[in-house]
Amino acid sequence: MRALVERLPAEDILFYADTARIPYGGKSKETVIRFSIENAIFLFEHSIKLLVVACNTATAHALDKLLQLFKIPVIGVIQPGSEKACQVSKSGKIAVLGTKGTIQSGAYREAILNKLSTAEVVSVACPLFVPLVEERYIDHPATRLIVKEYLKPVKEAQVDTILLGCTHYPILQRLIEEEMGPGVQIVDSAYTCAEKIAHTLAELQLENDQSQGTYRYFATDDPEKFRINGEDILGRRMENVALAPHPHR
């Protein structure tokens, strides 16, 4: 959202947060597909012109299905993130950190190898990162121990690039950098993804010509709690936050 607002200030954005049913990271492919379709249909009812799947687990499990089902362009976060990692890496040794669902799907590995067939990919599921970030255990000794444990295979593989394959992980970026030491680049998909969205809108001549877009937010659990956390992450006021109506929650 932050990357999109910066890159495409003229666009109207509807943000849908399924806070009643998160986290998706450990749930099955079938469930994540069902949730993703339900969430997409809510947005379609608001006449969106393009759908961004701004969640790595939902992209990993459900992007193919959404692309099959729906006519409007659908953009996930895995493709852009993988492209950026392949650009940045010199040695071709790339680590991917993500939820269980994202890692087990193999979606990042596949996207990286499609782009750079000689790449060596080390994939690590880091299921405790999301709850640690949500509890603001950002600079806690327990978090450092868990970072150290998860990154052990990454250090052993001597990668030069780490791809943060979950929206929460950039908040732990400094800890990850400290554990890895110098010489390792850390990439996330947000800005590359916003770039891809800009290209797609231009290509399809779908760009807005107004000067300033409007923003609306929907959450499936308590919208006030969502607004407080959201403003903290987004760094801007969120004016139009509403509870998503039944049955879309």
Next chain:
Amino acid sequence: MRALVERLPAEDILFYADTARIPYGGKSKETVIRFSIENAIFLFEHSIKLLVVACNTATAHALDKLLQLFKIPVIGVIQPGSEKACQVSKSGKIAVLGTKGTIQSGAYREAILNKLSTAEVVSVACPLFVPLVEERYIDHPATRLIVKEYLKPVKEAQVDTILLGCTHYPILQRLIEEEMGPGVQIVDSAYTCAEKIAHTLAELQLENDQSQGTYRYFATDDPEKFRINGEDILGRRMENVALAPHPHR
């Protein structure tokens, strides 16, 4: 479930696990009430004679509403757990550990003070315990650090009894005991709750007269994953595990 099977072997039990939407611990009262009603209705469709809300967060937020709405007896885990803590405590200084939702609801504090008006209650939300248990970080140094941090106010208050107000927490019992040292009793609600259910069934003459009950399990996410985890916790084979049908998931 394990306590019920031991105490009431003649009863048929339907177990419903909302694995697609857990955890409930950080979600709002309104959402937990909505989920709890949906889950209850699924069980009513299977003609149950008594409903056990075997989740502390659901009991804390939704028990009153379920009691208002439905005719059959509904039993939660907070009342029995609180009664046991009050029986066990000599000093009347009792700590309650639970999810954010359970602690913020004040339901345990209220139940304890109703039973023992002179009690001193220290309530601590331990939101990282559930993910740590689910990731099997049971005996990990990071878990020890987090236990130490959460228990700081409990040690300062010099309680003699700790009530484990979440179904996952008994798995961390040894760590909690080691952190607290001797002289502190740890109680959970499972067996007291099974006792209350037995009394209620006897009182209402609803007991089964067969020799051995049957067990059926429903999960809203992948039933196979649920079965594997369930057998591990339950210590018995789970034969009839099914995906709960739409829209009850």
